[in-house]
Amino acid sequence: MMLKEEVGMLRQVPLFSGIEPSKLKLLAFTSERVNYNDGQVLFRQGDEGDAAYVILTGKADVVVESEAGPIVVAVVEPNSIVGEIAILCDVSRTATVRANGRVETLRIRKDHFLRMLHEFPEMTIEIVRVLAMRLSNTTAELAEARAHH
Amino acid sequence: MEPSLLRYIWTHTWRQQLWIVAIVLLSMVPYYMSFDLPKLIVNGPIQGDGFGSPDATQTFLNIAFDVPFFGHVEFFSGFQLGREQMLFALSMVFLLLVIINGLFKLYINTYKGRLGERMLRRVRYELVDLVLRFPIGHFKRVKSAEVATMIKDEVEPMGGFIGDAFVQPVFLGGQALTALAFIMVQSFWLGLIALAIVLVQIVLIPRMRRRLLILGRERQLTARELSGRVGEIVDGIGAIHINDTSNFERADITARLGRIFKIRYDLYQWKFLVKFINNFLAQVTPFLFYMIGGYLALEGRLDVGQLVAVIGAYKDLPGPMKDLIDWDQMRQDVQVKYAQVVEQFTIDQVLDPSLQRVTLEEIPHISGPxxxxxxxxxxxxxxxxxxxxxxxxxxxxxxxxxxxxxxxxxxxxxxxxxxxxxxxxxxxxxxxxxxxxxxxxxxxxxxxxxxxxxxxxxxxxxxxxxxxxxxPYRAKEYDEQAAVHREWEIAEANSAGNPDLDIASDWVDYESAGAKGPQDIYQAVRPALDAVGMSRDVLDLGLRSAADTARHTGLATHIVELRSALRKRLDDANMSDLVVPFEPGSYNREATIGVNLLFGAAAGPVSPRIALANDPYFASVLKETGLDTRLYAMGLNIAEQTIELFADLPPDHPFFQQQEFMTAEEIPTYQTLLQKLGGKQFQDVGQDDRASIISLSFAYIEPRHRFGLLSADLMDRIVEAREAFYRNLPPDLEGLIERYDPDRYNSSSSVMDNILFGRIGHGHANGSEQVRTMVCDILEEHGLYDEVLDVGLSFNVxxxxxxxxxxxxxxxxxxxxxxxxxxxxxxxxxxxxxxxxxxxxxxxxxxxxxxxxxxxxxxxxxxxxxxxxxxxxxxxxxxxxxxxxxxxxxxxxxxxxxxxxxxxxxxxx
Missing domain, CATH: 3.40.50.300 (P-loop containing nucleotide triphosphate hydrolases)
Incomplete structure (x- = not known):
């Protein structure tokens, strides 16, 4: 998969959808292509987060360790991003992500991503907009959930 | 050390000094003979004195002396020669004297030079020896650059002086005295006048030079401090940048240079004033001769012939006097420098030399508390x-x-x-x-x-x-020729008072480290490296360095096994694609286009990409295979994409480390180049511009850069070009490139590259770490771990x-x-x-x-x-x-x- 297609994939990730294509290209270029075989782990719960991963092909399981053992809580598919919270703030990983079959990813390093936000404020504003939308949705969902109880 | 320079020189070289004085006196004999000869030639054969008749002869080479008590003794009665024969014979004698004089001069100068250099060597050695014995606390107060300047520069002029230290005054003094005596004989009063002026010179000039000495001492101190400060600036350059004090340092240096200038200018003024007075005094004597001598002659109290003889003799006096005074100046100058240095090195409580004596015996353990x-x-x-x-x-x-x-x-x-x-x-x-x-x-x-x-x-x-x-535990074994040289070294060291320790010996005390010799020293070294946790660092250094194939033979002989062992291990672990191996007939997608073209490593200094693209043979291969237009198009594409990606970023941005095509500084150059080349056909583009663009493609790796520029057809063409390149490789390139060969060790590549013999694939999580672990295991299995450690230990720190x-x-x-x-x-x-x-x-x-x-x-x-x-x-x-x-x-x-x-x-x- 070439840079152009990667940019196309990144545009479909909601977090990046509003960002200029030329900046997305730089983001893709400075990111690393990392492939995983079935069962290989992208990152582990509790580790310090240093990168986010955009799934280009294949599927990965999001696994949470519980008292009853590991539980698969979600499956990520192409065009989605995992671990993105870790590149925005300093939190440890809240879940383990494991390749389910062969997975191709684009690994966006935290320091690179923050450098880009620093360099291009319009990109930062776009990200903030997306995050604010999410927050608003989450707040709305919470309010709805409370109302049901 | 001896504070007086002359005494120091005399103590160490009096035998040689006496010898050289004797030789100089001996050399005077042919020297004066050669003065007399031209007169003989002109008067005799040329003007015909004593050759009255055409067949008259004269005696040549008659050796006879009037010896007291024995009367006339004739050793050799000589030849009878005609006028022409005499001319040739006397001219030959003249030539012979010229050669003898020349040889004397050669011998004397070489001897003096050697004498001086030996003394210089002795002084420098003694100074360093003192440094090695200084009390530790003293080093809190001395600047290393100042000590180095003293030992290197300040004693340097001594070398030139030492050979002349005693010869010159004896010789010149003798000449001056002879001339003076001759004048005295001719006319006592005129002799007195000459003597008086000489005395004035001897008394006055050194007095005036006293100020020169003071200035000279200041010059030396300020120059030494300057080098100390420059040393400090170099050592503390970090602190200067961090604190923005570069201008403070500039001011300090300017002030120092100003002071040095002032001292030196003063020095010149005085020096030339002294010179002026000296010359004046030399010239005032003939003036007195003409005036007083002339007056005496007019009065009839002096013979005109005597006056002419005196004036004639006087011309031999100023020369030696001037040289003598110059010698004295040199002596004082060197003495000041020497005394200054000695003063700096005269310190209480230097260690006793016996504490540092060379001890070859094994030292027993300290058994007590x-x-x-x-x-x-x-x-x-x-x-x-x-x-x-x-x-x-x-x-x-x-x-x-x-x-x-x-x-x-x-x-x-x-x-x-x-x-x-x-x-x-x-x-x-x-x-x-x-x-x-x-x-x-x-x-x-x-x-x-x-x-x-x-x-x-x-x-x-x-x-x-x-x-x-x-x-020096193990003496080096020398072959015959080297042994002769070594003997010379020892003799020279001894005559300059240096120790004859051999730096080429093996100085390492293997036994006390628990080893038998150089062969098993690693068994002693490795546990220590492991204990302080640096084995891994050293091993990585070794893996990243190119091994010296003469020293590290194990790697070269086992390279094929190592490569196949790695391959097998990768296959067993189901990670075959982690390393993409180099294969002579196929394209390696994980390597750059440049590597795929050359399929070898640059031996010696790495040839930059542009130089390669500019190489006429390489360019001709690209042209033949039609790759030049295709790589040019590719280079243009890379230039456009790179500029699009990076042009907005500040030059020091870390993202520039993410691409190898161009540096931040080169981006504007390529921008203008692109504008200039826009729309032009390949044929119309100049050679240099072509090379700049084509060279970009050499760094391209498809899986890494992902610009989508590499087709299967292009890869085939590149492999074809590779073969064409090696088919007619000109000899000048042959030495510069070492081709990859699956069966041979490549001495220009790093150890890691040699074992991999390929490239780690992009896109593997922790790829290089996994490969590293495998390589370490393989090295351990093949008993080559220590050898790679040794490669790492060859790293220059x-x-x-x-x-x-x-x-x-x-x-x-x-x-x-x-x-x-x-x-x-x-x-x-x-x-x-x-x-x-x-x-x-x-x-x-x-x-x-x-x-x-x-x-x-x-x-x-x-x-x-x-x-x-x-x-x-x-x-x-x-x-x-x-x-x-x-x-x-x-x-x-x-x-x-x-x-x-x-x-x-x-x-x-």
């Missing part, structure tokens, strides 16, 4: 760092010295190895005062490591084994070890101390560049290693954090220079309040 007896150490200001400390450490004890930074534990540790001089009290080892123990004992049976590691420029190996280089990280330098210092296997290991807050956890690990492994090697070896360790004291048998607690606690860690933790407070401050109790 090491004691500090009422020890007080002060700093230069007189403040006490350690006050009245008394303790004893027995063999085999592991002792931690705990305290805050100002507790005095550091100074105490330094005093235990003589790096600090006790103000009162003593350090006692083997019932003797440490200050009186030869360095052969303290330097071999004790070791010291601190965070302030001093490394010398050289390889890691040199630095690691530095602690063992005590004496740079000036003061600056090419190594701070942590590695400190580890190296500790490893160096361990390799010595000392009876007393003193460690002073080492490894400060490491975090506490890593330090703690190293403390444990080092103590374990010491105990394993020699249970009787004692350790005194000033620990970086109090919690580390738990690994020691005994703990000494220091507070403000005093010993306030002594016992086991557990006991002190309960009883000692200071230790308790230290522990509670520690982040890891």
């Amino acid at each position: 090491l004691c500090a007896n009422n020890l007080t150490v002060q700093d230069d200001s007189g403040a006490s760092l350690v006050e009245h400390v008394t303790f004893e450490v027995k063999p085999g004890e592991h002792v931690a010295l705990v305290g805050t930074a100002s507790s005095g534990a550091d100074a105490l540790a330094a005093a235990l190895v003589r790096l600090e001089k006790p103000f009162t009290g003593r350090v006692i080892a083997e019932d003797r005062d440490l200050a009186e123990i030869p360095e052969a004992v303290s330097g071999r049976r004790m070791a010291y490591a601190s965070s302030d590691a001093s490394l010398f420029q050289g390889t890691l190996r040199d630095n690691l084994l530095y602690g063992l280089k005590h004496a 740079g000036v003061g070890g600056r090419r190594l990280s701070g942590a590695l330098r400190q580890k190296l210092d500790l490893a160096r101390a361990l390799i010595k296997r000392p009876d007393y290991l003193v460690v002073n807050r080492p490894l400060l560049a490491l975090d506490t956890r890593a330090q703690e690990q190293i403390v444990q492994s080092v103590l374990e290693l010491v105990r394993k090697i020699d249970p009787n070896a004692a350790v005194l360790w000033v620990v970086g954090s109090p919690s580390m004291s738990q690994y020691f048998d005994r703990v000494l607690v220091f507070d403000r220079g005093k010993l306030v606690g002594d016992g086991t860690c557990e006991k002190l933790r309960e009883e000692n309040t200071i230790f308790k407070s230290l522990i509670s401050w520690d982040p890891q109790p």
